[in-house]
Amino acid sequence: MGTRGLHLAVISLLLLGVMVAGCAMRPATTAASGAGRSAPAPAAGAPGSSSASNPSGAARPVPSEFVAVRDLQDIHFDFDRYDIRPDDAKMLDANAAWLKANADRLVLIEGHCDQRGTNEYNLALGERRAKSTMNYLVSQGVQANRITIISYGEERPLCTEQSETCWAQNRRAHFLVKSR
Amino acid sequence: MRRTSVIVVIGVLVLAAVDPPWPRTPAPRAQGVDVYINVTGGGAKKLNIAVPEFTVVAGTDTAGLGKLLASVAGNDLTFSGLFSVVAGTGAIPPNSPDARGQLWSEFAAAGAHAALHGLLALRGDRLETEMRLYDLTTPEHRLIAAKKFEGATAQPRRLAHKIADQVVLQFTGELGIADTxxxxxxxxxxxxxxxxxxxxxxxxxxxxxxxxxxxxxxxxxxxxxxxxxxxxxxxxxxxxxxxxxxxxxxxxxxxxxxxxxxxxxxxxxxxxxxxxxxxxxxxxxxxxxxxxxxxxxxxxxxxxxxxxxxxxxxxxxxxxxxxxxxxxxxxxxxxxxxxxxxxxxxxxxxxxxxxxxxxxxxxxxxxxxxxxxxxxxxxxxxxxxxxxxxxxxxxxxxxxxxxxxxxxxxxxxxxxxxxxxxxxxxxxxxxxxxxxxxxxxxx
CATH class of the missing domain: 2.120.10.30 (TolB, C-terminal domain)
Structure with missing residues (x-):
């Protein structure tokens, strides 16, 4: 990565000049180099690499290290919605209580969709579901820095039948934990 | 490439009748190519084209590439939506203008407007082809265009795609999309x-x-x-x-x-x-x-x-x-x-x-x-x-x-x-x- 990174940096400087000189888009003055990367997301440290590629990867825990626990229940969503349903809020209250009682655990919230809709949109929808769930837990006193979210969109269905029962099972936020 | 006279005119001679309100990306146009087919018009009449087996002029065609390339190029032309490939059999022997003329007359009688003839030279791991495009609506079967392509013997279909794309270019002013x-x-x-x-x-x-x-x-x-x-x-x-x-x-x-x-x-x-x-x-x-x-x-x-x-x-x-x-x-x-x-x-x-x-x-x-x-x-x-x-x-x-x-x-x-x-x-x-x-x- 060392010489390659240096090489990229040199090319980047050269190309930056070309871009400023001959940019086909509107002037890029509002986007100071690197500034777009410095806004930290709630659960991550501020990224600071000067090569575009991997600004924040190090801040993220490895999803495969998390495991399911029986105490944390999935919640579910209406079609194309990412607001928390009243009945599911009660389940989230219980999840929040367990997480507060087990403060040594980090939690990964997975956002999932049913197979209807399209992959790209569902990836964004799953992200919103995980995020709504995270926000609710934070509002109940779970520290934001214990929570990581991931969207799988429609890529990891629990159930593959073409029925509303099955689709409803797939529209979920799922919880996994690991020790700090 | 010589400019040819317009003989087979199908559709309109322009690519689009209405200008969009923003600059259009200029269509790639080879110098001197006449546009025979309006590619933006829906349901345009198709041009009937004959695509006989390619003629092997060098090497030994043990793999049947002469047949394969004609078949692939024919499928490409059909897929383009601009051509109907006229069914017919018969290969043209190398260096036989008489046999070629005879075959073109038969295809013309069957309704073909044009003919694609491929020449194929097998040279080890390299393939050389030449495409020749004829206008069968003229008595002398005028040669419209000729172009050579070379590629790896391991990728014969790609040469057929390039040839088909060239045929589309000759008739529409824009390369085909078979080599994608x-x-x-x-x-x-x-x-x-x-x-x-x-x-x-x-x-x-x-x-x-x-x-x-x-x-x-x-x-x-x-x-x-x-x-x-x-x-x-x-x-x-x-x-x-x-x-x-x-x-x-x-x-x-x-x-x-x-x-x-x-x-x-x-x-x-x-x-x-x-x-x-x-x-x-x-x-x-x-x-x-x-x-x-x-x-x-x-x-x-x-x-x-x-x-x-x-x-x-x-x-x-x-x-x-x-x-x-x-x-x-x-x-x-x-x-x-x-x-x-x-x-x-x-x-x-x-x-x-x-x-x-x-x-x-x-x-x-x-x-x-x-x-x-x-x-x-x-x-x-x-x-x-x-x-x-x-x-x-x-x-x-x-x-x-x-x-x-x-x-x-x-x-x-x-x-x-x-x-x-x-x-x-x-x-x-x-x-x-x-x-x-x-x-x-x-x-």
């Missing part, structure tokens, strides 16, 4: 890899093999790389892979949250993409060489799936800011956002390479492809089942679309002419195949 690839996603839920094949489904080969989930491949405008959303590092990050080169995967974006929906700017220097690092899915533009990032959208709803106009002066995208997801258009700095579809569930916008149309997917029970003008006028349905029809990708000629359909059960890839002629299935196999991206014309 389609990238797509293959595999069951949770184990999807990116594959690519020739545009006709031949030569399928994996482009990723990382055992995670790989989604939404999108060709770069130079045809050398693909942007791919992959979970290979655990999270949905955006990578660039180089399927024709021994070159490592490049990470394009791996911010906290989703990194997805890549769309290359027409000049290839920028990538519009969706990131949720600032709280929820928003659209950004990444300068590929420098990593400079510019945020375009600021809304509490979902903003995703950007697609550039061919001039780079507009970006269409999906937003649910007014309730259900609809197609919106904005300037490339994020200003001047306006909604161009309403009253439905609309995703997957894909701006035509010619600029005048945006294709998208409408969900209404099942999914079907629709098209709309960039100003929101003239929304119209392109498919009406069976099953779901979605995930369109434009061919570089802006006349063909690839898409995924489960009309036969599993998801498979299909292609159709934009004017709504019946689709052709282009993928086969037991596993689901989705998310086609049609490459530019290959270098």
């Amino acid at each position: 690839k389609i990238a797509y996603v293959q595999g069951p839920a949770g184990a999807k890899e990116v594959w690519m094949s020739d545009y006709d489904g031949a030569n399928p080969a994996p482009a990723t093999r990382n055992g995670s989930i790989n989604l939404m491949p999108v060709w770069s405008p130079d045809g050398r790389s693909l942007a791919v959303t992959s979970f290979m590092q655990g999270y949905p990050d955006l990578y660039r892979i180089f399927p024709f080169e021994r070159r490592p995967v490049q990470t394009l974006a791996s911010f906290v949250g989703i990194n997805s929906s890549p769309a290359w700017s027409p000049d290839g220097r920028y990538l519009a993409l969706t990131l949720s690092k600032d709280g929820n899915p928003e659209i950004y533009v990444l300068a590929v060489a420098t990593g400079t990032l510019r945020r375009l959208t600021r809304h509490a709803g979902i903003d995703t799936e950007p697609t550039w106009s061919p001039t780079g002066q507009q970006i269409a995208f999906v937003s649910d800011r007014n309730g259900q997801p609809h197609i919106h258009v904005m300037d490339p700095d994020g200003a001047n956002i306006r909604e161009i579809t309403s009253g439905g569930f609309h995703t997957q916008p894909r701006w035509s390479p010619k600029g005048d149309t945006i294709v998208y997917t409408q969900r209404q029970g099942t999914h079907d492809l629709w098209a709309v003008s960039p100003d929101g006028s003239n929304p119209r349905r392109l498919t009406a089942g069976p099953g779901d029809n979605q995930g369109a990708g434009w061919a570089p000629n802006a006349r063909h679309l690839a898409f995924q359909s489960n009309r036969l059960g599993r998801w498979q890839l299909f292609a159709m002419l934009f004017d709504g002629s019946p689709p052709t299935q282009i993928s086969q196999g037991a596993e689901d195949r989705t998310s086609p991206s049609w490459s530019p014309r290959l270098p």
Whole structure:
């Protein structure tokens, strides 16, 4: 990565000049180099690499290290919605209580969709579901820095039948934990 | 190339009758090529063309390449929607103008307007071909054009594609799209890899093999790389892979949250993409060489799936800011956002390479492809089942679309002419195949 990174940096400087000189888009003055990367997301440290590629990867825990626990229940969503349903809020209250009682655990919230809709949109929808769930837990006193979210969109269905029962099972936020 | 007289005129002599309100990308036109076929008109009459077995002029054709190349080129011409290949048998012996003239007379009597004759020289691992195009409506069977191509013996079909593309150029003023690839996603839920094949489904080969989930491949405008959303590092990050080169995967974006929906700017220097690092899915533009990032959208709803106009002066995208997801258009700095579809569930916008149309997917029970003008006028349905029809990708000629359909059960890839002629299935196999991206014309 060392010489390659240096090489990229040199090319980047050269190309930056070309871009400023001959940019086909509107002037890029509002986007100071690197500034777009410095806004930290709630659960991550501020990224600071000067090569575009991997600004924040190090801040993220490895999803495969998390495991399911029986105490944390999935919640579910209406079609194309990412607001928390009243009945599911009660389940989230219980999840929040367990997480507060087990403060040594980090939690990964997975956002999932049913197979209807399209992959790209569902990836964004799953992200919103995980995020709504995270926000609710934070509002109940779970520290934001214990929570990581991931969207799988429609890529990891629990159930593959073409029925509303099955689709409803797939529209979920799922919880996994690991020790700090 | 000599300028030829116009003998077989089908359709109008211009490429488009109405000018769009933005600069049009000039169609590549070879010097002195006459335009015989109006490629933008729907339902144009087809030109009847004879494609006899290619004549082997050097080497020994043990593999039957003379037959294969004629068959592949004939299929390409049929697929173009511009030609009808006239059935007929008979090979032309080398150096036999008399035999050739005889065969052309027979094909002309059977209704052929033109004939494609391929010459083939087999030289070890190299193949040389020459295409010769004849006008059968003249008594002397005038030679319209001749051009030589050379390639690897291991890739004979590619030479046939180049020849077919040249024939399309001779009759329309624009190269055909047979020498292209389609990238797509293959595999069951949770184990999807990116594959690519020739545009006709031949030569399928994996482009990723990382055992995670790989989604939404999108060709770069130079045809050398693909942007791919992959979970290979655990999270949905955006990578660039180089399927024709021994070159490592490049990470394009791996911010906290989703990194997805890549769309290359027409000049290839920028990538519009969706990131949720600032709280929820928003659209950004990444300068590929420098990593400079510019945020375009600021809304509490979902903003995703950007697609550039061919001039780079507009970006269409999906937003649910007014309730259900609809197609919106904005300037490339994020200003001047306006909604161009309403009253439905609309995703997957894909701006035509010619600029005048945006294709998208409408969900209404099942999914079907629709098209709309960039100003929101003239929304119209392109498919009406069976099953779901979605995930369109434009061919570089802006006349063909690839898409995924489960009309036969599993998801498979299909292609159709934009004017709504019946689709052709282009993928086969037991596993689901989705998310086609049609490459530019290959270098």
